[in-house]
Amino acid sequence: MDGYVRSEYGNLWETHQCRPHAYGHTRSPGFELQAGLLHGHAVSIGMGYGAYLSFLEGWITEREFHRILKVMSTVGLSLRHDILENPDSLWSSQVKMTEKRGGNHCAPIPRGAIGKCGYLNALTRERMESTLIEYQNIAKKYPREGFGIEPHCRDVGLEDPSTVKQHAAHAVPKGSLATDAAMSENSVADPSESNGEKGQSNIEAYNQWISEKQVSRNECETSSSLNSVLSTATKSDTLKPPAFEHSTLFFPGAEEYANAMTSPPTADFVNIANETKAAKLFAPCMVGPIEGQFLKMVAQSKSDKRILDIGTFTGYPALAFADRIPSIGEVVTIEADNAAAAVARKCFKSAQNGYKVKLLETDARKAVTDMVHTGEQFDIVFLDADKTNYRHYYEAALNLLNEDDLIMAGNALCSLVYEENDPVRQSLHEFAQFVRNDKRVEQLMLTVREGVLLVRKV
Ligand SMILES: C[S@@+](CC[C@H](N)C(=O)[O-])C[C@H]1O[C@@H](n2cnc3c(N)ncnc32)[C@H](O)[C@@H]1O
CATH class of the missing domain: 1.20.1090.10 (Dehydroquinate synthase-like - alpha domain)
Incomplete structure (x- = not known):
């Protein structure tokens, strides 16, 4: 050894x-x-x-x-x-x-x-x-x-490891939910019993797991490490986003796993995907099930009534918002491309909550400026149109929102994954950096799908 x-x-x-x-x-x-x-x-x-x-x-x-x-x-x-x-x-x-x-x-x-x-x-x-x-x-x-x-x-003459593995997988440890439920029905549990080695309490087993499995795994510096919390120094701006030699944020399998653990899309969203495919539009544009579910939950948690969605495409986020706002609420969504707008219109028509969506078929740059001039108000603004205009939409959004309201910017971490010579990569980096330095807001860069920058107006 x-x-x-x-x-x-x-x-x-x-x-x-x-x-x-x-x-x-x-x-x-x-x-x-x-x-x-x-x-x-x-x-x-x-x-x-x-x-x-x-x-x-x-x-x-x-x-x-x-x-x-x-x-x-x-x-x-x-x-x-x-x-x-x-x-x-x-x-x-x-x-x-x-x-x-x-x-x-x-x-x-x-x-x-x-x-x-x-x-x-x-x-x-x-x-x-x-x-x-x-x-x-x-x-x-x-x-x-x-x-x-x-x-x-x-x-x-050895035991078949595939059956040993199955036995292990099916042996639910004491203290797990299944056993807890069974115990509460059938017997009185001894709280000193644990899921670890014999005689160990739960907290001892937990601490043993931390020291045996987690300490070495967490040795390298990560965003959640102690140093990131303790370092209160302002991060300095960088001319460019760092090199990141991957075309996606996640290793293969990670998003699929997250997806499998997320509520599946309802029939209205499956319909959007089918219509997008049938119209031969670029389907990866859709926020998809994970980000879509995230948008739903953000909309619900504030029970917002008016949401502005910039860059409708075929309507996935607009419908996700519509599913979670009250019937008197409204989602205003803007799309300049006729083919995408036609699919979105069709999908809104057949969807359960499509009646809450108002589709504006026009250029969003001008539309948001007009909205500011006419004094429109929203509770959430979702940016997902042309990334090079995010700054313009952001400034307009700050005028359309009240204190504590939210802006969300999709694809915000594409500053890492778009090709180095793609100007949109640089533009997204400058946008995120601008927001970070903006005293009018607080922000959170989320690694949801290709990044969502969540911004609260303070
Ligand atoms: C990434 S897609 C949006 C995807 C959408 N959020 C979804 O999840 O299905 C961007 C959309 O913004 C639209 N768009 C780009 N620039 C625009 C502009 N200036 N005004 C309105 N729409 C625009 C594009 O036609 C495209 O449909």
Whole structure:
């Protein structure tokens, strides 16, 4: 054990790849337990497939690729397993492994010669699926059709790990909601019982979890770390947003998970999505289920009556607001594009609360200036039209709102994810920085979808 720790020189969680150590391990954790495979067989499948990817990259010759397969096959290791027919588990493992490696795929595979290593830095799902089929067809030509000798834990008298995993997952710990409910119905719970090790109180188990699992995970500086709270110094302005080499804010899977844990959109929003698709409009413009639900909840929490939505597109946010304001309330939404406005109008007409929406088909820049001149009042203003005009809409909004009312600006964190040479990236950075320095407001930059800047007029 001591030697192992020394050889890993502080990299016990294998979060970096300074010493190549994980050949065959990028995807195998996704199917090892599920298939009930012995670890060596799962890894040899990963190695065989990795060798194929290396051959496709031109990093090893076909002969070297077959030499790797031949050695593993000769000693009885697996080159393939039926579980490879279902690529979902391999893919989710790859996503998790990429996350663990700091956002880099970084899969070590042979390069140059057997025994030397290179890192594969990208493998799309489509390519993974097609190359897996090719690899299995090759592996089938090996003895035993590429299957290993006694590859499963059960083959050698061990308990099948897939069932152990299920038992663990189904064993609801004491103190969890399900058990609490059952206990309150059937028996009197002993409050000293806990969900941790025997004899531990809940708070002891909790503190143990913090020290064992959370302390190391939180070692790097994050926005929620202690230093960010303690540092009261004003942040200095920067000419440009920082470099951020990603086209989205989140690692793959994070938003999908958040989405799965969020109330699903109702039929009116599914209809908007279908109509947007049918009209061949650029659907990613829609705020979508997470941000849409967020807008609904903000509208509800103040029981606002008049909301201004700048940049209707096909109407998702306008309807989200309409769903949460009283029937005497109104959502005024502005759209200059005829095709988008036509879809929005159709969707409002058929939606349950569409009657609360007033669609203005005009240029928003001029419309908001006119509203200020005529003294209109709103409780919330949502900006989601042309980003380079956010500053104009923001100034108008401050005149249309009262103290404590809210402005929300969509796509506010696209100052990180739009291309470096896209002027909109810079414009959003300058806008966020302006708001931060503006004494008329307080603000919160939320990492909801592509960023929502929430601004309260003080
Ligand atoms: C990002 S989309 C808005 C998406 C919308 N919030 C949703 O979730 O469905 C921006 C919309 O603003 C509209 N737009 C851009 N500039 C505008 C302007 N000056 N006046 C009115 N609409 C504008 C575009 O036509 C587009 O439909």
